[in-house]
Amino acid sequence: xxxKKEWTTPDRYKKYNDWDTDYIEELITTxxxxxxxxxxxxxxxxxxxxxxxxxSFFNGKWQLFYQAYPIxxxxxxxxxxxxxxxxxxxxxxxxxxxxxxxxxDSHGVxxxxxxxxxxxxxxxxxxxxxxxxxxRRSYQLGAWMxxxxxxxxxxxxxxxxxxVGFSHDFRDPQIIPxxxxxxxxxxxxxxxxxxxxxxxxxxxxxxxxxxxELNFTDEPMGYMVECPNLVFSNDKALLIFCPQGLxxxxxxxxxxxxxxxxxxxxxxxxxxxxxNPTELKNLDEGFDVYATQAFNSPDGRVLAxxxxxxxxxNYPTDDYGWAHCLSIIKELIIKDDKLYQLPAKExxxxxxxxxxxxxxxxxxxxxxxxxxxxEIDCHDSEKGQxxxxxxxxxxxxxxxxxxxxxxxxxxxxxxxxxxxxxxxxETREFSISQKPLTLQIFVDxxxxxxxxxxGEQVATARVFPEAEANHTHVTINTDVPSSITYYExxxxxx
Ligand code: FRU
Numbered sequence: 001x002x003x004k005k006e007w008t009t010p011d012r013y014k015k016y017n018d019w020d021t022d023y024i025e026e027l028i029t030t031x032x033x034x035x036x037x038x039x040x041x042x043x044x045x046x047x048x049x050x051x052x053x054x055x056s057f058f059n060g061k062w063q064l065f066y067q068a069y070p071i072x073x074x075x076x077x078x079x080x081x082x083x084x085x086x087x088x089x090x091x092x093x094x095x096x097x098x099x100x101x102x103x104x105d106s107h108g109v110x111x112x113x114x115x116x117x118x119x120x121x122x123x124x125x126x127x128x129x130x131x132x133x134x135x136r137r138s139y140q141l142g143a144w145m146x147x148x149x150x151x152x153x154x155x156x157x158x159x160x161x162x163x164v165g166f167s168h169d170f171r172d173p174q175i176i177p178x179x180x181x182x183x184x185x186x187x188x189x190x191x192x193x194x195x196x197x198x199x200x201x202x203x204x205x206x207x208x209x210x211x212x213e214l215n216f217t218d219e220p221m222g223y224m225v226e227c228p229n230l231v232f233s234n235d236k237a238l239l240i241f242c243p244q245g246l247x248x249x250x251x252x253x254x255x256x257x258x259x260x261x262x263x264x265x266x267x268x269x270x271x272x273x274x275x276n277p278t279e280l281k282n283l284d285e286g287f288d289v290y291a292t293q294a295f296n297s298p299d300g301r302v303l304a305x306x307x308x309x310x311x312x313x314n315y316p317t318d319d320y321g322w323a324h325c326l327s328i329i330k331e332l333i334i335k336d337d338k339l340y341q342l343p344a345k346e347x348x349x350x351x352x353x354x355x356x357x358x359x360x361x362x363x364x365x366x367x368x369x370x371x372x373x374x375e376i377d378c379h380d381s382e383k384g385q386x387x388x389x390x391x392x393x394x395x396x397x398x399x400x401x402x403x404x405x406x407x408x409x410x411x412x413x414x415x416x417x418x419x420x421x422x423x424x425x426e427t428r429e430f431s432i433s434q435k436p437l438t439l440q441i442f443v444d445x446x447x448x449x450x451x452x453x454x455g456e457q458v459a460t461a462r463v464f465p466e467a468e469a470n471h472t473h474v475t476i477n478t479d480v481p482s483s484i485t486y487y488e489x490x491x492x493x494x
Contacts, residue, residue: 003030003321004072012069012076013107013130016099019071027072027321034320036446036464039371039491040350041308042066042083042091042326048073049324051172051227051291052305053080054114057298058121059147062088064305065097065123066326067111073323075311078108080125082149088303088329088346090492097151098125104139104157105129111227111291113174114145115182121145122205124158124184126171136168140186142205158184159200159208166198167191172227175205176296179269184208187225187241195221195243197228199272214239215273216262217280222246226257227291230267230274231302233334237264237274238302240283240292251280254425256310259283259290263334278337285430286411286450286459287421294332302332303344308447308460316418316464317446327449327460328442340455343440351487359481364394365474368488374474375485376439378404384478388443389416389465394475398448398463400441407434409452411459417466428459444489 003026027046031037043049047070054065061084068081082097098109105127112125127139140159145151162170169189176183184200197214214228222245229240240261246253251260261283264274283292283306290311294304309315309324317323329344351373357363370389378384383403390397396415402408413419414426433453440451450459476484 003027007072007074007076012074014071014077016071024071030321034317034322035467036317036320037493038325038444038447039369039493040089040489041328041444041447041493043493044068044070044081044322044324045093046322047071048075048322049081049307049326050075050078050309050311051111051307052293052326053111053125054121054123055293055295055303055305056114056116056121058114058116058145061086063114063121064091065114066307068096070096073315073318073321078110078128080109080123087349088344089350094149097145097149098123098143098153102127102153103129104141110138111172113293113295115175115177117205119147122175123151124173124175126173127157128171138162138168138170140173140184140208158206162188163198163210165191166196167193169224174229176230178267183211183230183269185214185228185230187228189224193223195223195225195245197225197239197241201269211269212272215271216264216277219250219280220247227293229292229294231294231296231332233302233332235266236334236337237267238262238294238332238334238339239264239274240294240304242291251282253282254428255287255290256312256421256424257290259292259306261339263337263339281339283341284458284460285409286428286461287413287424288462289327289458289460301344304330304332304341306330306460308462310421313421313424315462316420325447330458333455338456341451341458342455343442343451347442350489350492352490353488355486357484357486359483361478361481363474363476363484365486367474367486369491370443370445371489371491372443373487373489374439374441374443375487376437376441376476376482378402378437378439378478378480378482380436380480381478381482382480384476384482386439386441387473387475388441388448389463390473390475392473394473397465397473397475398461400439400450402432402437404432404434404437407431409459411450411461413461413463416463418464420464430457430459432457442489
């Protein structure tokens with residue numbers, strides 16, 4: 001079953017077409033045999049998926065791309081894979097959109113964003129290049145996609161080198177309209193290894209002028225900032241980003257690298273600052289969220305999608321030739337200086353039927369599938385535990401325990417088969433509001449996304465239950481009965 005264990009550098013950078021068909025067929029068969037394939041989340045057909053890219057609305061459809069290495073479950077030479085949707089839940093795979101086929105992106109079409117301009121969609125991305133001495137070069141590139149999905153790469157880079165004092169770890173451009181021009185925000189590293197975000201401005205999307213370092217915190221941001229995203233909600237600015245090597249005393253996190261955010265009163269171009277910024281916060285309290293991409297959608301919402309996976313971490317599906325998935329689409333709202341993350345309202349259309357579970361202190365429900373949603377209102381509850389994906393006898397599984405009197409939640413994935421990333425801990429403990437708890441939990445074969453107190457927090461966990469424990473048992477014990485609604489969800493991938 002194990003396809004290929006060792007991946008040499010030449011393997012990873014070999015052209016997709018140079019792989020022999022036997023290998024590709026075996027890869028496809030191996031993925032087909034995999035447990036843990038998702039029912040209603042975006043996942044790669046084969047190989048590895050990482051960051052969401054180019055999330056936008058264009059040509060009457062939602063457009064979404066992701067970092068793809070279709071040849072194996074490793075970080076090889078990347079392309080952008082393309083998906084479209086009418087409703088944010090049914091996604092049509094449109095194939096690879098941007099492939100590494102020019103001198104400016106020969107070693108990977110890396111992450112970036114998309115912006116509709118007249119009747120075309122501008123794709124802005126990083127071209128990753130390794131020179132003869134394997135030194136990295138990065139170029140910020142553009143391409144135009146028309147309404148037939150035909151893509152033309154722009155010949156010359158939008159930005160052809162990092163500024164003086166910055167290394168070639170310079171990537172992930174986000175372009176947004178700003179004032180009467182455009183703003184580009186990009187992740188960067190100084191030559192003395194400090195993580196930064198930089199901004200550029202342009203009037204015509206062709207000529208970009210460095211505006212300098214984005215001021216959003218006084219704290220050091222580790223050695224690299226990846227995937228910065230600036231969006232606006234209710235007249236506040238929200239900056240989402242991934243600092244690598246961040247000192248945990250600045251903001252605690254358990255994952256190898258965190259995905260964080262700050263909220264500010266505004267973005268001020270003159271001072272290049274997110275004004276009056278809050279402290280850093282984790283975007284997700286769970287185990288696996290990274291590289292979240294958000295955009296201001298033309299319908300007025302801020303929509304976001306996350307990579308559910310982490311760099312430099314092996315996952316059990318690697319043995320089956322694929323890795324990772326994207327989150328459900330989330331709506332981000334800032335209210336009273338607080339960020340709320342909610343499942344996009346379209347997600348409700350996945351519901352096939354609903355069952356109100358009996359209100360009792362112990363509720364046990366044997367679901368028919370592992371693709372479902374639970375809405376739980378612990379009206380007066382103080383303490384409780386929810387177990388998902390347990391064995392038939394209700395043992396083991398993913399445990400979500402809470403205590404609203406002291407405001408604490410613990411998510412524990414240590415009692416579920418096929419543990420992984422154990423060195424980063426198998427539990428996540430975090431504070432929740434000291435008030436009656438509401439939960440909206442999405443379960444999908446090997447993924448659990450927990451939305452807490454109407455989006456005050458989200459906690460995401462990949463879990464890989466044993467085949468015989470792949471039961472859909474839900475056991476809820478609370479001090480006081482709670483109201484529980486179970487929805488079976490439509491499996492858009494089947
Ligand atoms: C984040 C990241 C980006 C880069 C891409 C490469 O996960 O490292 O900074 O553009 O992945 O796939």
